[in-house]
Amino acid sequence: MSHRRPSWDDYFLDMARLVATRATCPRRRVGAVLVRDRRVIATGYNGAVRGAPHCDEVGCLLVDGHCRRATHAELNALLYCAAYGVSSAGATLYCTDFPCVDCAKALVQAQVRHVVYLADYPDPNSAAVLEAGGVTLRKAEPGPEGYRLRDASRAGAAGSEPT
Secondary structure, eight states: OOOOOOOHHHHHHHHHHHHHTTOOOTTOOOEEEEEETTEEEEEEEOEEOTTSOOHHHHOOOEETTEESSEEOHHHHHHHHHHHHTOOOTTOEEEEEEOOOHHHHHHHHHTTOOEEEEEEOOSOTTHHHHHHHTTOEEEEEEEETTEEEEEEOSSSSOTTOOOO
């Protein structure tokens, strides 16, 4: 019986999908995994702040069409690093969804260098913020042998393989 060992990208993307199952905002269930040197340094999912009721329990707090009760997955992973003294400098973020502009700013300031994501997010400013901050972007597309990663920067060639 043969077993296909997942690539590192497949491994961490699948982990992000698992982390998303803990999310408590029904509008978008997002999971994030911060990785440095092929080691997980933090995970995060979207949900209410510690001790507060979750969207699943009391509903979303909507302002201009966005839920303000939930802290985003990417930010929760970065805040874990901050709370426990773990540097995110040079890390890669594996995420189920492309970061919003606020998370993009936080990722740049935390010196995250790479973002690998599964689904697009409708925020036209996020990519510009990440690219200005020197963050490389790769979109993962599922295939029969695992995920195929392509350069997702606006300057990169669509469909090109990363180096």
